Amino acid sequence: MSEQQSATVPASPQKALAGKYLTFLLGKESYGIGVLRVREIIRMQETTSIPQLPPFVKGVINLRGKVIPVIDLRVKFNLPQVEVTERTCIVVVQVNMGGGKSAWMGLVVDAVEEVAQIGQGEIEDTPDFGMKLSTNYILGMAKIKGVVKTLLDIDQVVAAETIELISQALPA
Amino acid sequence: MQGLLGKLATEIVMAEPGSDNGMLPILDFVSKLRDESAGHPEAANFHLAAKDMADGMMAIVEALRLFTAEDLDYLGKTLAQLNELAAKPDAPYVPIKQGGTPAAPQIKPADGDKTPPADAEGEPALLLNLESDAELLREFINESQEHLDNIEQGVLVLEDNPADADTLNSIFRAFHTFKGGAGFLNLVPIKELAHQLESLLDMARQHKLEITSPIIELILQGGDTLKRFIGEIEPQVSGKKPVEAIVIPTSVLKNKVKAVIEGGPVAAENAVQPVQKGEPAPAAAKEEGAVTKTVVKQSGGAVVKVDTQKLDAVVDMVGELVIAESLVMQDPSIRNLESRQLLRNLAQLRRITNELQRVAMSMRMVPVRATFQKMTRIVRDLAVKLGKEAQLTMSGEDTELDRTIVEEISDPLMHMIRNAVDHGIEMPDARKQAGKSGQGTIHLQAFHEGGNIVIQIKDDGAGLNKERIRARAVEKGLVSSEETLTDQEIYLQIFAPGFSTATVVTDVSGRGVGMDVVRRNIEKLRGKVEIESELGKGSTFSIYLPLTLAIIEGLIVKVGEERYIIPTLTIRESFRPTAGMISTVHERGEMVNVRGRLIPLLRLHEFFGVTPKTTEATDSIVVVVESGRECRCVLVDQLVGKQEVVIKSLGETFKANRALAGAAILGDGRVGLILDSSTLVKLKADKHLTV
Numbered sequence: 007m008s009e010q011q012s013a014t015v016p017a018s019p020q021k022a023l024a025g026k027y028l029t030f031l032l033g034k035e036s037y038g039i040g041v042l043r044v045r046e047i048i049r050m051q052e053t054t055s056i057p058q059l060p061p062f063v064k065g066v067i068n069l070r071g072k073v074i075p076v077i078d079l080r081v082k083f084n085l086p087q088v089e090v091t092e093r094t095c096i097v098v099v100q101v102n103m104g105g106g107k108s109a110w111m112g113l114v115v116d117a118v119e120e121v122a123q124i125g126q127g128e129i130e131d132t133p134d135f136g137m138k139l140s141t142n143y144i145l146g147m148a149k150i151k152g153v154v155k156t157l158l159d160i161d162q163v164v165a166a167e168t169i170e171l172i173s174q175a176l177p178a
Numbered sequence: 179m180q181g182l183l184g185k186l187a188t189e190i191v192m193a194e195p196g197s198d199n200g201m202l203p204i205l206d207f208v209s210k211l212r213d214e215s216a217g218h219p220e221a222a223n224f225h226l227a228a229k230d231m232a233d234g235m236m237a238i239v240e241a242l243r244l245f246t247a248e249d250l251d252y253l254g255k256t257l258a259q260l261n262e263l264a265a266k267p268d269a270p271y272v273p274i275k276q277g278g279t280p281a282a283p284q285i286k287p288a289d290g291d292k293t294p295p296a297d298a299e300g301e302p303a304l305l306l307n308l309e310s311d312a313e314l315l316r317e318f319i320n321e322s323q324e325h326l327d328n329i330e331q332g333v334l335v336l337e338d339n340p341a342d343a344d345t346l347n348s349i350f351r352a353f354h355t356f357k358g359g360a361g362f363l364n365l366v367p368i369k370e371l372a373h374q375l376e377s378l379l380d381m382a383r384q385h386k387l388e389i390t391s392p393i394i395e396l397i398l399q400g401g402d403t404l405k406r407f408i409g410e411i412e413p414q415v416s417g418k419k420p421v422e423a424i425v426i427p428t429s430v431l432k433n434k435v436k437a438v439i440e441g442g443p444v445a446a447e448n449a450v451q452p453v454q455k456g457e458p459a460p461a462a463a464k465e466e467g468a469v470t471k472t473v474v475k476q477s478g479g480a481v482v483k484v485d486t487q488k489l490d491a492v493v494d495m496v497g498e499l500v501i502a503e504s505l506v507m508q509d510p511s512i513r514n515l516e517s518r519q520l521l522r523n524l525a526q527l528r529r530i531t532n533e534l535q536r537v538a539m540s541m542r543m544v545p546v547r548a549t550f551q552k553m554t555r556i557v558r559d560l561a562v563k564l565g566k567e568a569q570l571t572m573s574g575e576d577t578e579l580d581r582t583i584v585e586e587i588s589d590p591l592m593h594m595i596r597n598a599v600d601h602g603i604e605m606p607d608a609r610k611q612a613g614k615s616g617q618g619t620i621h622l623q624a625f626h627e628g629g630n631i632v633i634q635i636k637d638d639g640a641g642l643n644k645e646r647i648r649a650r651a652v653e654k655g656l657v658s659s660e661e662t663l664t665d666q667e668i669y670l671q672i673f674a675p676g677f678s679t680a681t682v683v684t685d686v687s688g689r690g691v692g693m694d695v696v697r698r699n700i701e702k703l704r705g706k707v708e709i710e711s712e713l714g715k716g717s718t719f720s721i722y723l724p725l726t727l728a729i730i731e732g733l734i735v736k737v738g739e740e741r742y743i744i745p746t747l748t749i750r751e752s753f754r755p756t757a758g759m760i761s762t763v764h765e766r767g768e769m770v771n772v773r774g775r776l777i778p779l780l781r782l783h784e785f786f787g788v789t790p791k792t793t794e795a796t797d798s799i800v801v802v803v804e805s806g807r808e809c810r811c812v813l814v815d816q817l818v819g820k821q822e823v824v825i826k827s828l829g830e831t832f833k834a835n836r837a838l839a840g841a842a843i844l845g846d847g848r849v850g851l852i853l854d855s856s857t858l859v860k861l862k863a864d865k866h867l868t869v
């Protein structure tokens with residue numbers, strides 16, 4: 007699968023965070039991911055679970071003949087599990103795997119909101135939460151119409167840590 | 179001829195010192211004049227003059243320099259002389275001395291092996307201009323591969339049938355295209371070498387030169403040298419190597435070829451004698467049979483090169499189409515409709531999708547012909563080297579296999595062919611003593627058998643010596659001396675690492691490394707090898723390969739709600755165990771008694787951490803999987819059925835999970851995981867209990 011998806015994707019934005027973001031909901035919280043990374047949005051479907059993986063990897067699905075892994079963001083962010091609703095969907099994103107490779111992954115979210123243009127002025131640096139919350143996958147916080155949205159660095163959310171965890175979880 | 183002289187005159191008049199304009203046309207015209215005048219006794223002097231002029235011109239071109247005033251003076255004088263000789267054929271020919279050019283044309287055939295002057299100045303180096311030419315170079319390399327293959331194949335045909343016009347033409351064309359491409363990209367050494375070889379072939383094509391074995395050798399050497407160039411250029415173009423000047427000696431070869439072209443008949447005749455004197459009759463007979471003999475066939479039809487990723491995407495989509503189709507067909511609301519028209523249309527839809535699927539699958543398939551033909555050369559070279567006589571015959575070259583398999587099988591096949599020549603075929607004397615013809619035959623064939631492709635290498639050599647192999651295996655500690663082994667098991671020992679019964683280690687084989695690699699490569703392709711052999715009569719190696727790597731037949735099993743696929747090839751049997759069959763060892767590992775053989779039991783639900791329907795072994799099914807010589811009993815809830823599935827990679831994310839060989843889309847569109855039997859078998863027996 008990775009061969010098919012080795013096309014280059016834009017590198018993680020470092021400073022210039024302004025741009026279009028797809029925003030989605032997990033419970034009451036709103037999050038955003040760079041729209042250029044989003045490949046498509048599909049409705050929730052049955053996943054095939056892969057044994058011996060960390061719990062936030064829900065399994066794999068068939069995306070028109072391609073097998074892609076699906077990450078449950080609720081589990082990943084330690085939020086309580088909820089029932090799957092009509093609005094639950096899978097956001098398929100292209101993730102940089104390092105070494106010039108990239109792969110497609112699905113993210114389970116409660117609901118997709120909109121694509122919003124977020125200006126540099128609306129973005130604030132990640133506040134320091136102290137040691138309790140790892141913020142390396144948060145690009146910044148955006149305030150749109152009084153609502154705070156957490157902008158996620160998708161590569162950090164899924165790629166690095168996940169891969170590491172997956173390989174650790176497997177029998178040698 | 180007058181027309182040519184006129185054109186030549188124009189070119190020479192237009193030529194200027196300090197430029198190379200017209201250099202190649204002049205050479206071309208002079209060569210044509212020389213060739214056309216050949217064989218006309220009344221124009222003998224004209225021919226001599228033209229020949230000398232062509233040589234002189236060649237020397238100028240060869241020197242890779244621009245025209246000098248002396249060159250033009252020389253050309254002018256020789257042209258005047260040519261005109262005179264054309265008008266008065268009887269006029270005496272006085273060679274005109276060529277000023278300021280190297281003495282290259284004086285090399286006589288006999289000097290061919292000595293270091294020619296060009297060597298002293300160093301070989302012309304080849305430097306690529308990647309910035310502007312990268313794309314063109316890539317194309318050039320791609321095409322070259324084909325031309326090189328054509329040359330090699332053609333030469334081998336020529337060996338049997340030196341006068342085959344089609345083949346001569348095809349080799350000529352290959353060199354010609356090579357020259358054109360190299361000239362365009364300014365790859366001077368390649369262009370020049372190809373040019374010389376082209377001229378050589380051109381002479382042969384016009385029956386001015388007889389193809390003899392030294393000449394064939396020369397053409398092969400030329401092809402090999404060009405191949406070396408390509409081999410050097412390729413990594414530079416693809417960025418695997420830094421760009422640097424490529425120096426591959428060509429001048430010795432070039433001069434040899436030139437010597438043959440110039441010395442023409444003399445050199446050829448000398449060389450012909452040993453070949454033709456020995457057996458004039460068979461040579462003639464061969465020519466007779468030439469028409470029926472297989473000649474390199476150009477595969478008909480236009481060809482488009484397509485990115486394999488696109489092909490894979492098509493296969494993916496077609497797979498989805500089939501699934502979507504069956505979902506529609508089985509939809510209850512459609513099944514309840516009683517419309518004949520609808521049923522007919524649906525049936526038509528199914529036919530189309532089936533055909534589409536078949537075509538999509540066949541797109542990755544290529545015939546094994548090219549790979550087979552490569553072997554001819556190997557047998558030929560090796561037989562000469564070892565002083566043996568061997569020929570390779572083949573059949574079923576049109577059998578199609580997945581492209582990846584065809585590529586991967588090339589190396590193992592080469593090894594086995596080498597082994598067949600080296601160990602299989604005996605020396606001619608020994609063969610005659612055994613009452614066989616002095617020439618050994620290796621037959622290579624490909625055919626379908628069941629769902630597999632079989633590639634068979636059959637030699638009529640010495641056969642495998644069971645006792646010797648066994649003794650050697652015992653000596654190496656591979657088997658114990660008491661063990662009873664079937665013939666097949668004994669033969670397969672030759673694939674063990676480090677195994678070799680060859681008494682002498684040669685550079686060809688005998689190190690016992692090869693066969694081990696052969697087996698691993700074949701197993702990687704999910705294939706297997708079988709050997710049949712009769713001492714003194716020969717051996718047959720059969721390689722069984724799947725048609726494609728993209729599809730496997732799998733047994734779908736269910737554990738709890740999860741479905742897994744086990745490749746059918748690795749399943750020995752499956753059954754519902756009785757309580758008495760299962761025993762525990764040290765209260766940790768469970769064993770199943772399968773007809774007296776104790777095989778460790780692996781509970782899939784425990785290993786994968788899924789909730790099964792039942793943990794009671796007697797309510798479940800045991801599937802015995804094997805890999806190599808090891809077996810394992812895998813406990814699953816139930817068997818769902820057998821199905822051919824398209825293998826999908828799980829991608830980078832899950833590559834570390836070696837228990838899974840991949841995933842497949844099942845009939846309902848969901849993903850099923852394919853288990854890797856070789857990993858299951860190697861798991862520590864009590865792993866799932868102690869971890």
